[in-house]
Amino acid sequence: MTDRPTTLADLARVCGVSSATASRAINGKPGVRPEVRERVRRVAESIGFVPNRSAQHLASGRSSLIGVVFPSDGLRSDPYAAAMIDAIGRAAAKAGFGTLLHLEAGAPPEQVFAMLQRSGSDGLIVSALAASAMWISELAAAGVPVVYVGRPSPDVDLPFVTAESFSASIRATEHLFEQGCRTVACLTGPLDRPDARDRYDGFVEAHRLAGLPIDDSLVVVGDFTAAAGVAAVEELLRLGVDGVVAANDLMARGVVSGLVQRGVAVPGEIAVVGYDGTVGAEFPPVLTTVRQPFDAIGERAVAMLIAILDGEAPGSEVLAAELVVGDTSVRARR
């Protein structure tokens, strides 16, 4: 990378050992006397030896690179994606892996396929939001280790890590009931998206548990954008709801803003709960929201990918998400 890189051979020469020994010493492989190892390491440090990743990759077959696949629009417009990528990046770094960012910017799928193939990463962490589902499966079938973050569609048979949306959504809905809400709407995403589906199912289940009837007209479908939240306001008012469970913070924020604009008191007249626990929830009125355990998800995903690399076959993991009560749901007892 720099102009005159020090190589393993240099290091070995300076230490008066063979490059094989130097390699073993650096990498903590057995078969080196402790004092030799120590010396090699010290010299490496002092002459600024940095192993060449590509050479390592070529020789060992391991690139120590993890590919991260997200929809491009997601990164730019959805704080969830940003938080998730950040978490994965940190976790990967901690595990000694570099992070190769693959943004699906509407490129033709075959190009994406080729891109991912030649990226040279050891494996892929793919967002359930990513569009290239079938290509991912094909890659996985071709032997590329893949782990999903978020809940992928059920026909994808690959390990994933996700937060427990179903019960979190139950909890969120119950929370509104506890606040005295009687007519709660569900502002969800496209129901063919498993995460949206889970949250919707939780909403329904909460009603069942509470013995409340559920009216299908109370389900409003959005597209996870703030604009969708704003757009839903009219419908929500028409429905006469006193509570809204949104499928993400962006839509929740849109709803709150739209309501406030119209002079509707939040949470006084209508209480709102979001989902994700991103930065977008954190300014006033602070959203009540379900906080995803981003760091934990990132860490588990990386760990699972490494497990696959090591020949194991880890199962999917579902992590608990936590309801964080903010300003938009707690109303004076009515």
Next chain:
Amino acid sequence: MTDRPTTLADLARVCGVSSATASRAINGKPGVRPEVRERVRRVAESIGFVPNRSAQHLASGRSSLIGVVFPSDGLRSDPYAAAMIDAIGRAAAKAGFGTLLHLEAGAPPEQVFAMLQRSGSDGLIVSALAASAMWISELAAAGVPVVYVGRPSPDVDLPFVTAESFSASIRATEHLFEQGCRTVACLTGPLDRPDARDRYDGFVEAHRLAGLPIDDSLVVVGDFTAAAGVAAVEELLRLGVDGVVAANDLMARGVVSGLVQRGVAVPGEIAVVGYDGTVGAEFPPVLTTVRQPFDAIGERAVAMLIAILDGEAPGSEVLAAELVVGDTSVRARR
């Protein structure tokens, strides 16, 4: 990457040519008969040949990887960072480069240094927000191509691409004047940050141009978070301002929310302008903001990095930013 990768040698064998010729054919190098090139390419396609990046890197010294350095907190909490990374990622992909994400997660600087060194990228695109300034300079001095996005501190002598904050800030301030504001505050970031400084300077310059006195107490220093915006509200009210120019959308949003919470009309009593043009500006009340040309910045940064790789010494570039008028500044004529 997959289990039994096809190599250049395979391809060459199938085509009945040497691997040298195959390589030349694939890479569009001269010295191959058109029909041979065509055949090699067709066969490559059909047998699914994908060149091994690491091998290419090792042999040619070019990794086709760009390292992108951002503060980790930035990605998670600042839509600006997400948008910028997205733009860079797209631009890099378009130019045939992969994107290696380096998040400064508070790791000790030497580790960052080593990390960047051994990442094996051809060069670095560094956010002006990144903390590792001196390490970056050291890397650059060691021969690593570096381009900054955003305005780096003046003592960093490396090429950068940024949006023109100074005149954009003038424009934003003038806009408030045009809306009838008489007492405009500047909610800025730490003034040792060049981008904050630029925006502050523009604020001052706008006053000079308008022949208005500028009161230092009208400058409120925040830290680019929504919380800072909220926290500034009290001060702003005390100052009796009727307009606020914030240094980013997050703070502007915080201010607006804080004001609305207190029942202050926006823009009726106090008009607010943000900066960045991120997704956080786009829900009601839609922020009037200065939109950064993210994609253009990303593209120029990548182009400049490639220029450096090609031995050129590109100069810094300053791109125009555009004021986008939303709901938070346009008031009925008073």
Next chain:
DNA sequence: TCGTATCATGAAAGCGCTTTCATGCCAAGC
């Protein structure tokens, strides 16, 4: 007609590292 410049092609030398495999050394066991 022959010499020479031109060009497509292949052989082979690495790029910097990991990893057998063989070697030489020593301590333990007979």
Next chain:
DNA sequence: GCTTGGCATGAAAGCGCTTTCATGATACGA
């Protein structure tokens, strides 16, 4: 005292590609 096993070490063979360099073929001009 001599064999055997274990262990630290080095030599060397690649990993898959790019890139001189040499070669043979072709076409050109004289």
